[in-house]
Amino acid sequence: MSLMGIGLAFIYVPLSVVVINSFNSSRTFSWPPSRFTTEWWGKAISNTGVRKALSWSLAAGLSATFIALLLGTSLAFAVSRYNFFGKDIISLLVVLPISLPGVVTGIALSNAFNQQIGLSTGLLTIVIGHATFCIVVVYNNALARLRRMGTSLQEASMDLGANGITTFRLITLPNLASALFAGGLLAFGLSFDEIVVTTFTAGPGIQTLPIWIYNNLFRPSQAPIVNVVAATLVVVSVIPIYLSQRLSQDSTSGGRF
């Protein structure tokens, strides 16, 4: 019991410090805060660098989530409904991008873009990188739901005269929707705060929010705004996990394993 308490304190104290610090009135870091203010939140919201970074993060996250939804769902259908050569390999391959260190995936993709294909780095390359490691969360959520659903509902629908497309539209998709939404949220959350793969695929012109934080981390003048952005990232990442927990009861890990 007490160990559980210490463990949870170990997990939550640092995160709370970040959130509390974003209201710290002191310009330089001082703990405990002597006074509280919302001044930095206002400054961060009107900061052009932060706004730009936020829009890059949103663009990358939404595009990567869209691709991950398409690829992850079709792969989940193939694995749950068919037997084919290389099934084990492909289900291992889909987990590889989040189980290998990000630096390996990052330089591998960067090397492929720059040396092999000659694709200049930008939003497109970020999206390709993010989608690669987001596929797995959509795949796991969709696969768990498809396995639980079974095929009897679809068979019943087809027996009653609906063709494959109608069955998919009226039976399969509505049953799958909440799992896909949960997977999509988690994929977006994963993309939104990723930094390592992004560092290698972003090129010089683009800063996502995590990259913005990283670039301003060692500049004392920006410290209060960094605190606000950091607190925002904590809060934003908590919402998807909360929603996805409520939406899909298929797995405890939200499909990260």
Next chain:
Amino acid sequence: MKRSIATWMHKRPQVRLAALLAAPTLWLVVAYLGALGALLVTAFFTIDSFTGNVIAKFNLGNFHDMLTDPAYRNVVLRTLGIAISVTLICAIFAIPMAFFMAKIAKPKNQKILVALVLTPLWASYLVKIYAWRTMLEPRTGVMDWILGPIGIHSPGFGGPAIIIGLSYLWLPYMILPIYAGLERLPNSLLDASGDLGARNFYTFRRVILPLIFPSLVAGSMFTFSLTLGDYITAQIIGGKLQMLGNVVYQNFSINLPFAATIATIPVAIMAIYLWLVRRTGALASL
């Protein structure tokens, strides 16, 4: 028209399967695996020291440099040491926490605890390390403020800070598989062991530990693999200390083939680790 396509597709499961598999396979095999393969090949190339361009000529020079230079050997050993410490610390924290979640907490609280442990897994990686920077800041940090009065002071930025930071980052990865393993373990086994006279620690060592071993292995694969490639933690709270990831990161822009060579180490260590684990048969019972 639409109907006829549906009928045509329905009669041909092979076509449906191909349509489902085409895009994901193309992406994962051609793009991702292809990129990893190309990186491995690049590890055997060199650069033109004058122009900095990659010369595609096969040679073992990079591997020779990496294996003979004591500086790199030290980085490898240090990173391995950090990975082992982090894995052990995570296990020491995770086993009692997971046990409490799975066996002691009331079912109603169980879900809440899982959510509490799970949520920070998704909180920004960078922010978590940044949080530890404010925690560990010598003298003015939060750790000195909380624990200073009882005589515990922040270790400052360096090796111990990296170990704390990484243990913090990967702890949920260790808790969840162990929790899942313990949840599957029937309570009657623990009762039987107790009825037969085993004390708690003996039950733990002879009954629980062997049964959750596969979960421990699953968790350690994450804690190990993620530590081996990390460079941001060392940059933010590591002081001057370097890990394998830092060497890869620094060489990335000046000598890409050498960065690729160094990057094969974490992959190779993980491959050996997986092979050892396979031999113990832990993977089969996951």
